[in-house]
Amino acid sequence: MTNATTVREAVVRFLRDTGMTTVFGNPGSTELRMFRDWPDDFTYVLGLQESVAVGMAAGHALGTRRAAFVSLHSAGGVGHALGAVFNAFRDRVPLVIVAGQQARSLIQLRPFLGADEPALFPRPYVKYARQPERAEDVPAVLAEAYRLAMTPPRGPAFVSVPEDDWDRPAEPVAPRTLYSEFTAAPAALAALAARLENCARPALVVGPGVADEDAQEPVRALAERIRAGVWISPLSGRSGFPEPHPLFQGFLPPVARQLAERLAPYDLVVALGAPLFTYHVADGGPPLAPGTELFHLDCDPAQAAWLPTGTSIVTTLRPALTQLLGLLREPHRAPPPPRPAPPPAGAAGHITxxxxxxxxxxxxxxxxxxxxxxxxxxxxxxxxxxxxxxxxxxxxxxxxxxxxxxxxxxxxxxxxxxxxxxxxxxxxxxxxxxxxxxxxxxxxxxxxxxxxxxxxxxxxxxxxxxxxxxxxxxxxxxxxxxxxxxxxxxxxxxxxxxxxxxxxxxxxxxxxxxxxxxxxxxxxxxxxxxxxxxxx
Incomplete structure (x- = not known):
């Protein structure tokens, strides 16, 4: 048994194999065994508060386009981090979050720093949450969390690990190849292509999913092909269309009546990776004006389910847009006029x-x-x-x-x-x-x-x-x-x-x-x- 691979060794090997060698965290007592014989090729990035650690990990994940690894401390540390975990979930940032837990032998005694029902604590703002039933299951559960974090719609996944699990024996888990793009049925895209060819005034609404799926270039090509005005969805966390482009029209407001008014001139709106109806102020307005038809393309079936109107096509964007472009002919319509530039800042006696x-x-x-x-x-x-x-x-x-x-x-x-x-x-x-x-x-x-x-x-x-x-x-x-x-x-x-x-x-x-x-x-x-x- 002394020559067996430990949970810690199996996890370190998996992190190395998946490129998660930069670890963001704030260490605590229930994580100490994880750091035994810390590998020289790993970098630990210390945040002085757990939400800071999660925020830094999210920035790293967005920059590398890979999941980032976060180490949190039991219930208190997870509680501190939840505001940032909420942001990562809503912004589809892939994170693998491991939280320390008290020793298995103490859990029944409600110990100091123990987490009650740890898999429930971060929900509903994680895609996956689990505390493995056995120490030897930790590497496999972590691998499952990683795959779910990286599957569209991407997001944070959470694993709670009792502190005495790290020195127990476990089998290594090899990373599996994951192909995560999926495409809508050809009939659905053909129906959308027919509507785009026959409409008079189309518009695209670009959401954060476009940047998340690296689909900006096919979105630009689609806008130019159909000569559509392009808007950014309300309160989007990312850019998804080149804003200096003459087809760009601006940013939609997070107020129902005003959003419907902005889109009222268009008879067909196609929302791409966008939770279109993101409201901040309630005004009782309708989702869209009469005469405005909506198609919605996104990889998240839950988002498609709660949209109050329109036709949803559940798909990842790049393959769907590639197929759609192949179905469309050049239309006989004029592009919308570009939005006016704001006047230069005027002189003032203070900084504006x-x-x-x-x-x-x-x-x-x-x-x-x-x-x-x-x-x-x-x-x-x-x-x-x-x-x-x-x-x-x-x-x-x-x-x-x-x-x-x-x-x-x-x-x-x-x-x-x-x-x-x-x-x-x-x-x-x-x-x-x-x-x-x-x-x-x-x-x-x-x-x-x-x-x-x-x-x-x-x-x-x-x-x-x-x-x-x-x-x-x-x-x-x-x-x-x-x-x-x-x-x-x-x-x-x-x-x-x-x-x-x-x-x-x-x-x-x-x-x-x-x-x-x-x-x-x-x-x-x-x-x-x-x-x-x-x-x-």
Missing amino acids: PELVFDLLHTRLPRDRVLVEEAPSHRDTLHARVPIASSGGFLTTGSGALGWGLPLAVGRALADRRRVVCVVGDGSALYAVQALWTAARHTAPVTYVLLDNGGYAAVRALGRRIGVAPVPGTHIAGIDFPALAESLGCPAARAEHPGELPAALDHALDRGDDAGPFLLHLAMTDGADTLYEPWAR
């Missing part, structure tokens, strides 16, 4: 988001990834910083704050290209510990922190529904540059418009080996613009 984003647009290299978590200014950023490259924009599609800072760290570590993260002061404080990890791993991230003194998006929404003032939405007295520097991240500040061009140049023009940098910008409360573009 319009000025920041105009200057950022001229300075942001095309191949850079932009991460955003500044809800007060998201619409302004979208209007003034068009994203051209696939995977060039990342944010949370579900709204749980504390995602942006660690997501940017993990994304930067994936390929060591500088990432730019635009973040609000309120959002930054949910996960400011990520700056410590960024500094320790020399992650090439430039943080542009827009400080408007609190949770301005909540204040703005309160004003619009007649709740003012909103308690607990003001934050004051935090020296963000000093805080960043105490965590090892160099920082600077700008308070006047004349300082901004040079400050942005200094923050952005840094080599990919220069590590993180934070630029703090003093803003007025610009959240009065929140929802304003939706209301037009």
Whole structure:
């Protein structure tokens, strides 16, 4: 028995075979045995809070297009991480999450740090959750979790491992080949092709699934073939269409009546990888205007089931779009006019988001990834910083704050290209510990922190529904540059418009080996613009 492979050795071999050699976590007592004889070819990325570890792992997974491995600590650590797990689930990020559990011999005694019903705790925001019945089952259960995490729709999978399992004997598990693309029936795609050829005014709505499945190029080809206007789905967590393209029309609002009005000019709408009806504000409006027909293509049968209207085709996107393009002829219709560009930012005595984003647009290299978590200014950023490259924009599609800072760290570590993260002061404080990890791993991230003194998006929404003032939405007295520097991240500040061009140049023009940098910008409360573009 002394020569038998242990659970730990079998798991390490599986992680190596699947490329999950970067481990994100925050260690605790019930994980210690997992770290015995830690392999030299593995990298442990420490997050100072568990949600930070999950956010960094998500950024790494999006950058590598592979599942990332996360180590969490029992019930308390899983609880800390659940907000980020929720984001990963809604944003279809493949994660393999392993949580420590107390020893099997103690579980019946409700021990200190033990997790009651650990497989139920992270649900419903994981695709799979299990604590193996036997120690020798751990490698096989982990392999199953990995395969489910990587199967469309991708997402997090969870395994709870009692701490005394790691030294028990177990057989190694070899990775299996997984072909995860599947295509709709030819008859369904032929019916859609016929409708596209016969309609008068088609539109495409591009969702985060397009970027997740790396389908931006066939979507562009489809839009050009049928001369359709292209919209981004409400509150999408990723980019899926080149925004400088003349067919691009803008971003749909997360309000039912306004969304239906935007799509009312079209007689046929095709939603691609998009949960089209993502609402943030209830107004009692209909999903679509009369006369607008919907087709919906997505790999998730559950999403197809809850859509309130339209025809759903359950399929992965790339093979379906390839077949669809082969069925379509060039139509005799004019393309829609391009959307107008916003006017340049006007002069002001203070720094405005319009000025920041105009200057950022001229300075942001095309191949850079932009991460955003500044809800007060998201619409302004979208209007003034068009994203051209696939995977060039990342944010949370579900709204749980504390995602942006660690997501940017993990994304930067994936390929060591500088990432730019635009973040609000309120959002930054949910996960400011990520700056410590960024500094320790020399992650090439430039943080542009827009400080408007609190949770301005909540204040703005309160004003619009007649709740003012909103308690607990003001934050004051935090020296963000000093805080960043105490965590090892160099920082600077700008308070006047004349300082901004040079400050942005200094923050952005840094080599990919220069590590993180934070630029703090003093803003007025610009959240009065929140929802304003939706209301037009």
